[in-house]
Amino acid sequence: FVMDQVRKRVPSEVLKRGYSDEELGHIYELARLMLENGDVHKAEGILHGINQIAPDYAAAWLGMTYVHFVNNNTESAVLAARLALKADPSMSQALLALIAGLMSLGDYNSAGTHLGEVGEKIESGVVDDPRVIRFYRAQLARYQSR
Structure with missing residues (x-):
């Protein structure tokens, strides 16, 4: 050098x-x-x-x-979450933020699809952070109570 x-x-x-x-x-x-x-x-x-x-x-x-x-x-917020996912498609926190934003905008169909993705990651053990799981459960409850 x-x-x-x-x-x-x-x-x-x-x-x-x-x-x-x-x-x-x-x-x-x-x-x-x-x-x-x-x-x-x-x-x-x-x-x-x-x-x-x-x-x-x-x-x-x-x-x-x-x-x-x-x-x-x-x-x-939804746009920024999408850009986070573009940079790191495996970022579950960004996917959950996207879900929260989509539900706030009334797009429950897209939010439900993404909730399913996160649920699969949790079930398979890919996502195991208790904070992420707790946020997922809160968004799932929000989705189910609409």
Whole structure:
């Protein structure tokens, strides 16, 4: 390794404008801390920045989903959840957020289909996080009581 050699940047680095995955993780943690402390506006700015420089960072899209729900902007929350799923199709939290948004918009058919997907993941053991299972059960009860 020679210091004066320029290392060719891989496409994901160019897309992220020079931020490493570790740096993006730290920036995301700052946004998450802001959300946990109730500073939704600051978190929104940070998450928006992450989404601009790394549109494939699923957790930031999930964070924006939460921000949009808090701001009573369900359509944008659904879009952000879809973008989180585009970045990480296996993200059950994003799928559950999408389900919650779809039901809020009255799209129970799509929500029911997605509830079935999450239920299968839980039954097969792919999803075992108790918080995710609890949220799933709450959305299932909401779906069944419509």
